[in-house]
Amino acid sequence: MGTSVNQSSPRETNWNRVFTCYSDKNIPEDRVVNEIWRASENQKTPLSSDIKSESTFLCYQNVKRSKRFEEALLRINKSVVESGTNSIVNEFARRAVPSAYRGKSPADDWRSLFFSELTNYVISRDASGFVGPHFRNRSVTDLIKFKKGISERVREIVASIKVDPRSPFEWGSFVDNVIKRLKGQVP
Secondary structure, eight states, X not given: OOOOOOOOOOOSHHHHHHHHHHHOTTSOHHHHXXXXXXXXXXXXXXXXXXXXXXXXXXXXXXXXXXXXXXXXXXXXXXXXXXXXXXXXXXXXXXXXXXXXXXXXXHHHHHHHHHHHHHHHHHHHHHGGGGBXXXXXXXXXXXXXXXHHHHHXXXXXXXXXXXXXXXXXXXXXXXXXXXXXXXXXXXX
């Protein structure tokens, strides 16, 4: 029987605003998104460093080139094995693939779902410790609704960026633009 260990966010000043967002129901969801991404980028190793990697760009390219999600997953797994560069970010890239093929534009949908999955992961590391009568989310049901609302907002923000990165460099620029918007630095 296996066990799961929750890797919580560091208990540093950088994350205090995020923890406040999990406590105070008066903080709008857009601000929650901003604080999550500001804290994620203001770490020793910013989350974007893995997102901007060539292996993550190849995930996007493989979704773009594949007609079905099974084909995309096979291509992604092959490119990760060949490059020898797997990361938790690549795991979330894979996780977004099946849902991306429900719509008309899998590559565009994948980008939005990918950033949504990453945001949901960051929330999941800590938010369960902020559930109860004195917090924003009084119950697990409230927490599920909260996470869903944040995920939808992230998907909307990412979907608003109409760029088709064609190289790792362009992918890096796209990621920078997405993160600026998620941090609230671009209207």
